[in-house]
Amino acid sequence: MADILIVDDIAENLQILQLILRNEGHKVYAAISGEVAMTIAQAHLPELIISDINMPNMDGLELCKLLKQSSSTTHIPVIFVSAERETDQIVEALEVGGVDYITKPFKPAEVLARVNTQLKLIEANKLAVRQQLSQVMNQMVVGIAHEINTPLGAAITASTHFDGVLTQLIESFDNQTLSAEQLKDGLDDSKQGVALCERNLQRVAKFVKVLKDIAQIERPTSSEPLNTISFLNDLKSAWSKQGVMLEISSVDMNFEADRDILLNVFDSLLDNSLAHAELIEGKALTIEVSIKDQNICFLYYDHGKGLQGITIDELLKPFITTKRGNSGHVGLSASVTANLIDSALNGTYHLSEQGRGLEWQIEIPINSG
Template identity: 75%
Template structure:
């Protein structure tokens, strides 16, 4: 069974949780403070943490933030504990990285159901590791399978909490005890829950999109005859509808390649620039095209801030981002793009740092059939 760390400043609560979990065969570590919990987490690397929110000195929120800030403990799921009438901190608890919550007084069936859900997600993650993929693709797929658990779990929990609020309001309405203040409080809390759900589902959608991009590397390509000018005009048109300006400098040329994958490459680059590049409003993203011996050279640069504070090697690692701009960005644009170019399109790439922002030199064979 699993190794689980439980954290609560009330000894009686620890004893109850220990009994519930040990009866199921789990090995339980108990900590009466956040500081002690951190030491146990670093020493034993438990599979799951269950922590009370309200504790002195280091509360559950601070504990979770600290766990998520360490490479050794950031992947440990954290389930929060809160009294039924103390739901104000639940949204914040999920925002800092919690995956679920349990209410007090403890109900053994609820505790075990929520624990088993997280353990099943962990098992699914371990199973994904065993898949026979290339080393880089395996790292990305496993990473996404794990990373997607947090926003998905938070969204599910937000919906459950929203349902609970509606049930309470409907009950009060049916009993004719619903006050205006209770209704306003319920609607306000519901609005927060809906917003949390929406943010996390959008993040899930980002991960799903990246999974589709990764799958492109493994699937057979469909090369067709392409026109450089037509391809880039379509790209300009698509992004122009999103108020993103692209300046193209190219000569007409024909080549054979997979159009969908090539468009994905440029879309990934542009999305990354928009999310993290801090682009200048008076500068359009530039794409220059040159004809080389047996290949087409695309030079992409965005006039943004470039690779400030991060090396080219780091940028190509999965789940690494510049940490600027869109905080919901999943940090896979660069490595996915690199693998699409080299594996799917049989091309080559080079990242450059020449003071023109994020800059990629991409070489695509004239005929990749």
């Protein structure tokens, strides 16, 4: 069943729609004006909005325009209601972003048919997104297998060269022909070889970690009772040992989720901020937690410079990285994190930039098991 917001300045119309929808098991929010509806929509993010067109002050058309201008509500479909059958009004309603319309007086069968059509479209879109994410995961695995060959090959080459240098030094030592200059050159050569091996093996290790993260997406979740304060304090303590300042603002709430996967999500976000966000010295990374209906809402931002030279859509694509960080970044953390939230935690995510760096708004069910 869905969360639906209905908007009408006439109480009787609200009551009729509430009765029709609640009898089908839907959770219904009601607003007597466009202004109230906007507040409710931003706070609760309903799956569908049914709004009267003709209302005083802010009419349904203006409400729809505002909804479509907000990044948090732009995805919510709007069905319009009007007593008028004038073609120009219906056309205008569809032009501002409406997906369908219902005429007064209400016919329960028509209302439910149009609502069900939109809900089926929403589910179909979610399914398409999941299938697309699954395809992306497969592409990632194939891509990683290809990408890992380069640093691994470089490390093997460096170690082979290192072995050759040591062999020559040992032979010279055994033959008592080893000079101080030859020893110094050999040690310098060896030091460079070790450094090259280390850099490339660290890159291989990053790819291996990503493979483990991808495996978490597909594995069965193992939910356990958690507390927001305790969970975040553990996260804060772990990262403080690495010298990272993490500021927490959270409601005290019990919930159920896969702890390892949730930790993985925040570890990835924090690690990515440290590597790429050009953080402000002395400014803490921030996690705010609130409750929205039956969801825990995590808001994460790092006060960094945000995305530069890349869009949010590009950030979520595999093997694409920002131009801010080091060249050793594998370009997979954002897409894997998004998949963990969507698939493993059965949640939703929204990325935006509000002047505090890249923001992740993550919602997971209070009971995500």
